[in-house]
Amino acid sequence: MNTIRLGYVGCGFMAQKVHLPNFSSLPGCKVVALAEVREDLGRRVQKRFEIETCYRHHLDMAENSEIDAFAVSAHFAAQGEIAGDLLRTGRPVFMEKPMAVSVIQAEAILDAAKTPGARLMLGYMKRYDAGNELVKATLDQFRSSGEAGPIVYARAHGFCGDWICGLDTPMETSDEPMPEAETIRPAWLPEAYAGPYISYLQQYAHNVNLLRFFLDAGDRVRVRTVDLDEDGYTGIVSFDMDGVRGVLESGRLDHHRWDEHTQVYFQNGWVKTWAPPLLHKNLPAEVEIYRGGDEHSYTRPIPRDRWSWAYHREAEHFIACVRNGDPFRSSGEDTLTDVRLFEDIYRIFLEQQGVL
Numbered sequence: 001m002n003t004i005r006l007g008y009v010g011c012g013f014m015a016q017k018v019h020l021p022n023f024s025s026l027p028g029c030k031v032v033a034l035a036e037v038r039e040d041l042g043r044r045v046q047k048r049f050e051i052e053t054c055y056r057h058h059l060d061m062a063e064n065s066e067i068d069a070f071a072v073s074a075h076f077a078a079q080g081e082i083a084g085d086l087l088r089t090g091r092p093v094f095m096e097k098p099m100a101v102s103v104i105q106a107e108a109i110l111d112a113a114k115t116p117g118a119r120l121m122l123g124y125m126k127r128y129d130a131g132n133e134l135v136k137a138t139l140d141q142f143r144s145s146g147e148a149g150p151i152v153y154a155r156a157h158g159f160c161g162d163w164i165c166g167l168d169t170p171m172e173t174s175d176e177p178m179p180e181a182e183t184i185r186p187a188w189l190p191e192a193y194a195g196p197y198i199s200y201l202q203q204y205a206h207n208v209n210l211l212r213f214f215l216d217a218g219d220r221v222r223v224r225t226v227d228l229d230e231d232g233y234t235g236i237v238s239f240d241m242d243g244v245r246g247v248l249e250s251g252r253l254d255h256h257r258w259d260e261h262t263q264v265y266f267q268n269g270w271v272k273t274w275a276p277p278l279l280h281k282n283l284p285a286e287v288e289i290y291r292g293g294d295e296h297s298y299t300r301p302i303p304r305d306r307w308s309w310a311y312h313r314e315a316e317h318f319i320a321c322v323r324n325g326d327p328f329r330s331s332g333e334d335t336l337t338d339v340r341l342f343e344d345i346y347r348i349f350l351e352q353q354g355v356l
């Protein structure tokens with residue numbers, strides 16, 4: 001098995017708590033270089049993870065032809081631009097979500113992904129959760145057999161809570177100032193709404209992305225109704241997802257765990273999944289399958305990969321696809337739909353508020 005040599009950009013929270021430990025632990029993957037604008041932090045993280053090289057600028061790292069693929073986690077507005085620069089070198093890139101804050105920005109990044117040899121995977125780890133894979137397989141089976149009738153409704157609920165749940169892996173810090181990130185937003189969005197828009201997008205891009213995956217809806221999705229409070233965050237949005245009404249319930253809750261579930265209703269049953277707190281390592285989503293009809297039953301199947309972490313399986317998927325050329329399950333091209341939907345939600349919301 002040839003080892004994939006990975007270059008990683010950004011040494012912040014997600015890098016140190018999630019992605020560097022995961023990529024470094026994978027057989028067949030070696031993190032050979034880092035890029036971090038905060039030089040002292042970069043050097044500390046380089047030492048902790050025993051990485052050969054540390055650059056200050058990702059463009060210097062991009063000149064290293066020994067690197068097979070890149071991964072990026074930086075400021076939400078900067079990481080897409082960094083990914084674009086790396087894609088233009090003709091190598092695969094994994095990046096954290098969101099890919100972009102506007103369709104125009106997303107399209108420019110996807111143009112870069114057309115460079116021969118380049119392709120982009122987004123860090124939508126819920127698609128790699130072993131429990132959610134079980135949900136998807138059950139949904140596919142229900143749909144192809146017709147045993148539960150047609151899908152009648154789908155719901156994503158996320159009031160969230162504590163996502164870190166005490167994960168105490170060590171983290172290097174630095175007094176160096178954070179780099180200034182350009183505030184970018186869709187051209188039509190008034191500056192006063194950039195903050196609420198980004199908060200909503202950051203959180204719920206995950207849920208919309210997962211619901212589209214469960215329903216195999218691809219780009220055949222449009223926003224039907226928007227009912228959000230003045231905070232631009234709390235409320236209900238409904239979609240037409242390839243002919244199915246899909247609903248997103250959003251809100252903030254001071255919850256000691258993580259309040260998120262997704263449920264797909266058939267005429268004679270449902271499939272439901274509860275998300276674990278995100279940084280609770282090795283805990284897949286819980287699954288419930290209800291079968292109606294003549295004999296009713298509930299099952300709570302446990303995925304085969306029972307002690308597993310969605311982020312780790314996501315890293316595995318990226319490295320496996322880089323090696324064997326398989327398509328990414330959460331590709332940049334697919335993610336363009338999420339970016340479009342969030343712009344649409346906010347445009348409708350601001351029209352209702354009389355702002356646009």
Ligand SMILES: NC(=O)c1ccc[n+]([C@@H]2O[C@H](COP(=O)([O-])OP(=O)(O)OC[C@H]3O[C@@H](n4cnc5c(N)ncnc54)[C@H](O)[C@@H]3O)[C@@H](O)[C@H]2O)c1
Pocket residue numbers: 009010011012013014015035036037038041056057058073074075076077078079082096097098123124125178179202278
């Ligand atoms: N998938 C998830 O569940 C999830 C959860 C949290 C955050 N995120 C996403 O991860 C991203 C990163 O979040 P974080 O908490 O790690 O941020 P962070 O601020 O802790 O770290 C970002 C790091 O990137 C560095 N950086 C910025 N610009 C750079 C550049 N041009 N070159 C090199 N380094 C640069 C910064 O100095 C910083 O160290 C965010 O965009 C966020 O949306 C995803």
